[in-house]
Each structure stands twice: as structure tokens, then as C-alpha cells.
Amino acid sequence: MNKPKKSLGQRMWESRSGYLFILPKFILFSIFVAVPIVWSFAVSFQEYRIFDTLWVGFDNFQEAFQDPVFWRSLRNTGHYAIFVMPANVMIALVLASFINPLRKRPQIFFRAAFYLPTVASTVVLAMVWRWIFQTRYGLFNYFLSLVGIDPVNWLHSSATAMWSVILMAILTPPGVGLILYLAAMASIPETLYEAAVIDGANAFTRWWRITLPLLKPTTLYLMIVSTIGSFQVFDQVMLMTQGGPGYATTTIVHRIYTAAFRDFRFGYAGAMALVLFAIIISLALVQYKLVSSDVEYKG
Template identity: 55%
Template sequence: MSSPHATKSHLDAQATTQPATRRRSSLLREMWKQRAAYLFLMPKLILFTAFILIPIIWAFVLAFQEYGVFGSEWVGLKNFESVAKSELFRSALWNTLQYTVVTVPLQVLIALGLATLIHPLGRLGQSFFRGAFYLPTVTSMVIIAMVWRWVYNYRYGLFNYMLSIFGLPTPDWLNQSSTALWALIIMSVLIPPGVGIIMYLAAMGSIPEQLYEAAEIDGANGFQRWWRITVPLLKPTTLYLTMLSLIGSFQVFTQILLMTGGGPGHATETLVSLVYKTAFRDLEFGLASAQAIVLFVITLLFGIAQYWLLYRKAEED
């Protein structure tokens, strides 16, 4: 997508065995040539550095300290050792992983599927469904949790009512360790991914119609056109949504706190609720930072893996 010439010369500049001074000056020359790009980026980067990057670095430094209001102490890797030893952390990690691995692909696929169904509708239909799927995201999690608590109520909840129609067992979903996490996963999947639908629709609207017309002339049927044109062209959006969903799932917190409070037992304890408690209940900011760093590294690994799967492979195609 980006201009191949520039990439090549940039790579060449790095790979050459010329004297260091020349290499540096050619890098500077390259940077000067692209000064417009830096100017475009600069305002955002200044704010980003001040209010995001520095606080994050700061928080990471805390991970190597035992926090005290009147002076913290350097403790090396002690906080990370506590994280590694903690059984609670391990079970929270396991819960979070289960949650993420199931919800992320489903959320993205459902968004893609619903957007595909909505896109061909007329103007009115498109507007209606876009609103119907997106607007509920204005309601706060507190309210969504209330509604879903009712859906899962074992006596008069909607979910068990439907199961009982088909003669299926009707457990007390949220209050049993064996089902609580799955109830939360099902909930996350059934709440339509409004953000994803909106983004896919915006991206679908930008695909040139001529591409489809050309394919139609080549005799491709509807599904083939979707698979060969729509899906590949949506890849940047898919990447964005998968990444966002991944981050969101690894940091899932509010709805679980409101639905089960992490119980029964520790069946629905997640990593961020652990981080939160460590920081704000116990004021152990150092340990909380260490927990967060472990979470960060895991998320990053997953993120890089999915970027590679979706994007690099796409470029090779």
C-alpha cells in the first residue's frame, strides 16, 4: 500500500556498509525529505508523550519498587516474584485467557456478518439497523449488567425460559462456578458489537463499486465477490477491530465486577480486577504495576501474533 520505492531506499540505507557518517546523513536527509510527515504527527505526539507515554513509563518504574506514600523502596524483581507465585493471579489469568480466546474471534466475525447483512439494505434500513446496533452502546455498563442479570435469573429470566421451552436444563447461571464464566462469555458474544458494525459499514461504503462490477463480468457469484473483494479490502478494519477487541477482552473488568463480583469463589476473577484491587484497595501500586506489566506483555504477544496472521500474510498474497 505504501510507496514501494521509499521503503526500499530506507531499507537500503540501513543495510549498506558505508561509513557511519554517511549513513547518518542519509538518514537525516530522508527525515528532512519527509519533514511533512513529522509535522503532521507532532501535535499528537506531544500530547501523547505528556499524558500517556510518561505516565506509563512512570507506572512501569513503580513495578520495581515497594510503594510508600512518603518514599518508595527499590525492591528489584520482588513484585514480579509475588506475581509468579500467586495462585489467584494464575487463576485470573486462566479465566481471562478463556474469555479472550472465545470472545475475540466471535465478536469480530459477528460484526462482519451483521455488517454484511446490513450493507446491501436501502438507505432507511441501513440507518435503522446501524442505529439499533450502535445506540445501545450509549447505555452504561451498570444498566446493561442489570438487564443481563435479569436475563440470567434462574427463576424468571429470559434465558432459562427459552431453554425450558426446549426441555433443556436450567441452571443458576451466574451463581455456580461451573457456569458463571460461560454465562459472561455468552453475554459478551450476544451483545452486538456496535462499534465493529459501524466500522465495517464505514469501510464497506468505501470499496469502489467498479471492483464488484468487474468481478460480476468475470462471472463471480455473490459469495465469491464477498470473499475475494470485500473481505480482503476490509483487512485493515479487521485488524483494528481484532486488536481493539483483544485489548478490551484482556482488560475485561466492569461488567464482571457488576455481574458476579469475581465469584462464585474466584470463578470469574479477571486480571484487571486484580490490578484494580491491588492498587486501590491495598495501595500496593508497585505490585499492581507488576501485574499490569505481565498482562501487557501477554496482550502484546497476542497482538503481534494476530497482526502477523492478518496483515503480513495479507501483504504476501
């Protein structure tokens, strides 16, 4: 108790091994994460030219909001997210609700079957979907022809291109969400259901009143993660449509990519990336507020 108080330096020296264990990671982290993050703010206020760099204030942001292509990319990305996020969360919930009551072996089988497409890269999936959407020989139009629908020029018409990208995302099962929901369902105590049965609740009521409310944290997490993922959509677009036809499938990240690495307008790309960051953070906060306040309200 009455040991003399050690100075900060002394304490740091005595626990030096704690720092040493972190050091290698921290060096890499500083160079490739911390510095880029800090720098990304500076970049957005600069204009890179061949021999020099200018500070241009908010010009890059101003340009972004006057750029019809950027607006188009915002709209396309929003369009994608507004369909893909709810679909992903809902499909994961429905699939998990269907798989959860099964016996152990079929449960493992279906879980694996629905997760499998997730382990193949988006690049692989996008390549095969481009082939499936092929107008004349593609699988999709073949199935449509079976029910008497004329071939659709899926990826080459600006009316359907974005829908094709969305369709691919919805038809690829949400493997991560499914597994998280299944894990959450397994942790709901059986006694709750037993009590409900005694009270005469039918199967749907038990699902609606017990399962669903207890899954709320998982739902919130998946909504946020899926929204963030949807706003970063890039690989599919790059492989399936290159952002076209015209700008019909240009997403925010695709726009950032072309601005930076095709046009070499680093400052402009950096500014758009910060706008993307702001959108993602605000959407995550709004969802968090909405869903968590709902939990309290019912509590």
C-alpha cells in the same frame, strides 16, 4: 537562500505561539499521563508500606507468577478473549454483509438498532444481564424452560459464571465493528463487482474474493482493538460476579483492582499491570505480523 542560519533558540522563539497553543494540554498530559507511565515502572519494583517505601527488585513480578489467583485471572481473561474477540469480529462482519445490500433507510435503521446497546454503559448492561441470568426469575432460564431445559445457576456456579460473562459480550452486538465494516464496504468500487459478474462469479464468490480481501485492514484493526478490549474486561465482572464464585471470573484487571484498592498492595498491582501491558503489546504485534504478512503473500 543566503539568509543567515537562525539558531534553534531563535527559531523556537519565533514560533512560540505554536508552543503556547499546545501548552495547556501538555501540562495536563504530563501530570496525568506521562508521569504515571514513567512512574508505573518504578512502582512495580517497590513495596509500599505505611511509613516507608522499599525497593524490592523483581519480587513483585516473582510473586505474581507464583500466585495461583493471578494465574487463574490470566486463564479467565484468556478464556474470555479467545471466544469474545473472534465472535465480535465475525458477528460484525456478518451483520455488515447483511446490512450493506439494503436500501438506505433500512440500512440506517438497522445500523442504529445494532449500535444502540453500545451507547449504554457496560455498567447498565451488566446490571440487566445479572437480572437476565437470575436463576429463578431470570429471562434466560425462562427462555430455556420453553425448550425444556432445566434452570441453570448461571452466575453462582463456577462452571458457568465465566461463560455467562462471555455470553453477555457475544450477545451484545459489536456496534463499532459493524459501523467500521459498513464504511469500508461502502468504499469498495462498484466496478469490481460488475467485472466479476461479467466473469460469471456468483454472489458468494464475489463476497469471498472481492469484499473479504478488501476488508482486511478493517479486520486487522478490529482484531487488535477487540483483543485489547477483551484483555481489559472489568466492569461486567465487577457488577455481575465480583470475580466469583471463588475466583471463577477474576480477570486480570479485577485482580489488579483488588490488589491495589482492597489490599493496598500498590507495587504488586503495578507489576501485574505491566504484565498485562506486555501481553497486550505482544498479542497486537503477533496479530499485526500474521495478518499483514498474509496480505503481502497474496498481493
